[in-house]
Amino acid sequence: MIKDVNEKDFTSLGNIPFAPSYQHTLVSVNSGFRTEKPVCDRDKCNGCFLCYLYCPDGVISKDGESVNIDYDYCKGCGICQKICRKNAIHMEKER
Amino acid sequence: MTKEFLSGNEAFAYGVKLSKPHVISAYPITPQTTVVEKLATLVERGELKADFIHVESEHSALSAAIGASAVGARTFTATSSQGLLYMAECLPYAAGGRFPIVMMNANRSTALPWNIYGDQRDSLTLLDSGWIQSYAKDAQEALDLALMSFYIAEEKRVATPVMVNLDGFTLTHTYEAVEVPSDEQAEGFLPDYETDNKLSLEEPKNMAFTAGPDTNTEFKYKEHLGVLAAGDVITECERRFEQFFKRQYTGLIEEYRTGDAEYIVVTLGTLYKSVCECVDKLRAQGQKVGCLRLRYLRPFPHVQLTAALKGAKAAGVLEKDISFGNEGTVYTNVCSSLQHQGLSLPCSNYIAGLGGRDVPLSDIEEIFGDLKKEQSGIRFVGLEE
Ligand code: SF4
Ligand code: SF4
Numbered sequence: 001m002i003k004d005v006n007e008k009d010f011t012s013l014g015n016i017p018f019a020p021s022y023q024h025t026l027v028s029v030n031s032g033f034r035t036e037k038p039v040c041d042r043d044k045c046n047g048c049f050l051c052y053l054y055c056p057d058g059v060i061s062k063d064g065e066s067v068n069i070d071y072d073y074c075k076g077c078g079i080c081q082k083i084c085r086k087n088a089i090h091m092e093k094e095r
Numbered sequence: 096m097t098k099e100f101l102s103g104n105e106a107f108a109y110g111v112k113l114s115k116p117h118v119i120s121a122y123p124i125t126p127q128t129t130v131v132e133k134l135a136t137l138v139e140r141g142e143l144k145a146d147f148i149h150v151e152s153e154h155s156a157l158s159a160a161i162g163a164s165a166v167g168a169r170t171f172t173a174t175s176s177q178g179l180l181y182m183a184e185c186l187p188y189a190a191g192g193r194f195p196i197v198m199m200n201a202n203r204s205t206a207l208p209w210n211i212y213g214d215q216r217d218s219l220t221l222l223d224s225g226w227i228q229s230y231a232k233d234a235q236e237a238l239d240l241a242l243m244s245f246y247i248a249e250e251k252r253v254a255t256p257v258m259v260n261l262d263g264f265t266l267t268h269t270y271e272a273v274e275v276p277s278d279e280q281a282e283g284f285l286p287d288y289e290t291d292n293k294l295s296l297e298e299p300k301n302m303a304f305t306a307g308p309d310t311n312t313e314f315k316y317k318e319h320l321g322v323l324a325a326g327d328v329i330t331e332c333e334r335r336f337e338q339f340f341k342r343q344y345t346g347l348i349e350e351y352r353t354g355d356a357e358y359i360v361v362t363l364g365t366l367y368k369s370v371c372e373c374v375d376k377l378r379a380q381g382q383k384v385g386c387l388r389l390r391y392l393r394p395f396p397h398v399q400l401t402a403a404l405k406g407a408k409a410a411g412v413l414e415k416d417i418s419f420g421n422e423g424t425v426y427t428n429v430c431s432s433l434q435h436q437g438l439s440l441p442c443s444n445y446i447a448g449l450g451g452r453d454v455p456l457s458d459i460e461e462i463f464g465d466l467k468k469e470q471s472g473i474r475f476v477g478l479e480e
Pocket of ligand 2: 054060075
């Protein structure tokens with residue numbers, strides 16, 4: 001069953017918002033179709049946060065001077081890898 | 096209040112002006128053009144403080160309206176025929192997103208053969224897009240529906256976009272005397288649009304997201320409830336409208352001399368007035384006939400329709416539409432309604448007025464004559480054979 005990040009229960013009709021608009025995430029983990037995943041090398045990363053800005057799914061979060069990627073929702077499009085000027089992100093084959 | 100000589104499109108534009116939308120985005124198409132022309136003029140002259148977005152297509156017109164509505168703006172768009180069909184992809188986005196946009200559609204035939212005149216195949220094709228649909232009978236009602244539609248659409252229980260349909264040319268381009276309320280009179284009729292369904296920097300939200308098999312049905316069910324709730328809200332809105340503007344409307348349907356009628360023609364839009372005229376003529380000859388107009392097709396007036404047809408010996412659905420390979424779409428809806436409301440009576444379908452063909456009184460008299468046979472069937476009126 002579906003859960004949002006705040007563990008709100010969406011198992012009953014009353015809890016479903018009237019419109020698809022909600023303060024938190026209301027999606028199931030949807031990373032199953034990814035063939036490659038981006039991996040960030042924190043030593044190369046200079047914390048410019050370009051990848052954070054460009055990720056179309058908003059799954060990159062700031063983590064101090066570097067970034068974290070949420071692999072539950074990353075679709076593996078590789079935009080973050082392309083945009084990184086420091087070549088800090090590389091794509092790894094999913095097994 | 097002033098009395099002015101206006102076309103249906105101009106009257107509608109005045110209704111929109113009184114509703115004070117923040118954003119209007121539209122692309123011109125015959126026979127809708129003059130409604131947006133009028134609004135553009137009002138904006139240009141500073142008589143209406145709205146942002147008028149000049150878009151490059153109907154698809155963009157509704158997309159822009161959705162974006163504007165998503166930040167909490169009151170939005171209006173208008174289109175017709177192929178323009179509506181080009182816009183079609185965005186219609187369920189607006190409905191499913193619960194964005195209360197109001198759109199005027201000038202009912203016009205769809206291609207091919209190319210034709211710019213009025214019939215109702217454009218909007219009826221999109222009956223299932225999740226929008227509330229109403230059909231105006233004259234320019235006064237067009238103006239009034241513009242105002243009321245914002246109220247209905249924006250009401251929290253409804254939160255659904257509304258498509259108001261005006262018969263191409265026969266209503267959009269014919270002139271009649273229309274009472275135009277003053278800004279002062281309209282003041283306060285529409286509450287400010289308020290919604291939680293809003294993009295805002297103060298309260299960031301995830302908008303217009305995916306809902307998979309595990310919650311999709313529930314979202315769609317809520318959307319369905321929203322359209323159904325419009326039934327009550329329309330009644331409330333019309334009561335409020337009467338207090339403000341002293342004009343009465345009759346909810347999802349309008350009836351003319353149906354009380355003791357044995358034969359009733361069900362129709363929509365401007366055809367209603369022609370049928371009423373025919374009813375008067377036949378009544379003068381002692382025939383018990385009546386007419387019923389579906390003012391709204393969504394939500395569908397199941398209860399009102401059955402109550403009105405209960406005493407009749409036969410009913411006929413007269414519409415400017417054909418669902419190829421089947422029957423008129425309005426007829427399908429009426430028959431299904433009678434069936435599940437448990438009313439059994441012969442009901443025929445009369446397809447007329449396609450591509451703007453005139454529906455003269457003589458044709459309507461023939462329809463009433465045909466109804467007396469008390470048989471069900473589907474007939475093309477005035478077909479050249
Ligand atoms: S774009 Fe590259 S350098 Fe910049 S934050 Fe992302 S990983 Fe680090
Ligand atoms: S691969 Fe695509 S989705 Fe995944 S983090 Fe990079 S930009 Fe975002």
